[in-house]
Amino acid sequence: MKASGFKRSWRVPFDEPPKPRTRHCDHPGCTAEGEYRAPKSRDHLTEYYWFCLDHVRAYNASWDFYKGMSPEQIEAELRRSTTWQRETWPLGAKTGNRRFNFGIHDPFGVFDEDVVREQNAKARAETPEQAAMRVMELDGELTLAILKKRYKLLVKRHHPDLHGGDKAAEEKFKEINQAYTTLLASLTA
Structure with missing residues (x-):
């Protein structure tokens, strides 16, 4: 059976892909390609400079995230960084005076202070x-x-x-x- 008017060609036309746009190094006076990104400042960590390899190495060697911060500000930033800049509360601060309502054997009063008071009162009771x-x-x-x-x-x-x-x-x-x-x-x- 012969198909009419259709000729199969296994050859796929090869078009040359477009050349990617090259960035120039953001270092003043450099004409090399800027392949490596570096943050512009600690306040704008999603905005970047694009440098060539030599200039990104020099930038990274001289860049200090904590430059211009006092020791107290550095400590506060480190504390915030340990929780991924999310707000935290002291343990038990949001629970109020809620008592656990499940029945467990708690002889040491870990979950309920009243148990400890009762046990101490029994221990102190005189014969x-x-x-x-x-x-x-x-x-x-x-x-x-x-x-x-x-x-x-x-x-x-x-x-x-x-x-x-x-x-x-x-x-x-x-x-x-x-x-x-x-x-x-x-x-x-």
Whole structure:
């Protein structure tokens, strides 16, 4: 089967591509091709000079990004650069007083300060024996003889008859009797 009026040609016409425009070196008096870019200033980092190899080397050797800045300004710029010039906040600043609402075992109170306060309160809570020792003004090793001697001394000192029926003395006397009973029970048990 023969196609009418159509002749195949495997030859593709070869047109010479247009020559790329060449930039001239931006260094004054240089006629070489400017192939290498260099930023114009630290404030305009997207605007460039185009230099030949020799002049870009000289420009880079003499260019200082921080030229004209005080040490405080340099430090501020370095800090901003570490976060890619984005605004940051101190940790927890945007969260407010939000509490976590998921249930996890947090014995050290990492997520909730109330847990720490409760645990500290439990740790500081006195046992009945410790409270009784405090009331009896005793510390250290306790024997039955020491307890009885201290009891007699405190009863004589705080007896309500000696204070003319004073309510505070009466309450202290009751407290001493209760402490004595508690300590006596723990020593004889």
